[in-house]
Amino acid sequence: MSSTPNEAAPHGAPASPIAVRVQAIESLLIAKGYVDPAAIENLLDTYEHRIGPRNGARVVARAWTDPEFDRWLDRDATAAIASMGYTGRQGEHMVVVRNTPMVHNLVVCTLCSCYPWPVLGLPPVWYKSAPYRARAVADPRGVLAEFGVDLPDHVEIRVWDSTAEIRYLVLPMRPEGTEGWDAEALAELVGRDAMVGTAVVGLPAGEPA
Numbered sequence: 102m103s104s105t106p107n108e109a110a111p112h113g114a115p116a117s118p119i120a121v122r123v124q125a126i127e128s129l130l131i132a133k134g135y136v137d138p139a140a141i142e143n144l145l146d147t148y149e150h151r152i153g154p155r156n157g158a159r160v161v162a163r164a165w166t167d168p169e170f171d172r173w174l175d176r177d178a179t180a181a182i183a184s185m186g187y188t189g190r191q192g193e194h195m196v197v198v199r200n201t202p203m204v205h206n207l208v209v210c211t212l213c214s215c216y217p218w219p220v221l222g223l224p225p226v227w228y229k230s231a232p233y234r235a236r237a238v239a240d241p242r243g244v245l246a247e248f249g250v251d252l253p254d255h256v257e258i259r260v261w262d263s264t265a266e267i268r269y270l271v272l273p274m275r276p277e278g279t280e281g282w283d284a285e286a287l288a289e290l291v292g293r294d295a296m297v298g299t300a301v302v303g304l305p306a307g308e309p310a
């Protein structure tokens with residue numbers, strides 16, 4: 102099966118030996134009939150395909166268009182996000198970090214691959230890679246440049262290292278030229294990377310600014 106057991110491992114768990122053990126245990130449990138492989142497949146499919154960054158994009162677009170909701174995100178992001186139906190594993194303690202003209206936020210998990218599943222789905226390969234995890238902290242500006250994000254020198258970059266409980270969601274800046282857009286149209290602009298902090302939100306090419 103196409104499972105990736107290390108993604109279910111708790112924060113701080115060494116990936117490879119654990120992954121091997123999980124796979125071995127999973128095979129045994131299936132062989133003995135204790136777990137249903139279809140149920141496991143369904144769980145993975147849910148987070149890989151059905152829950153994806155569109156959830157997070159709807160949260161961002163709502164924050165841009167609903168000041169009450171925007172303030173709620175600051176007070177209690179977990180509850181605000183849950184009110185839109187986005188709850189569950191790896192989203193129990195959400196914190197929203199806000200980009201401004203002076204501050205850009207970048208999220209990493211230096212120990213493993215902690216990631217807010219209910220709003221972003223499963224993490225991309227680069228997020229779990231050792232180079233990203235090390236360099237996001239040591240050289241965030243360099244990492245951002247590799248992602249094509251060149252920030253002016255006066256913009257402070259804040260790096261948020263996920264902990265055992267907290268999952269961060271970056272609230273990107275709303276692009277100029279979107280005044281009057283509704284939340285649905287705005288959500289279309291918001292990609293996964295912008296909510297991790299490795300991208301900024303812009304208008305699609307060809308859109309009049």
Ligand code: FE
Pocket residue numbers: 111112113210211212213214215216263
């Ligand atoms: Fe982690």
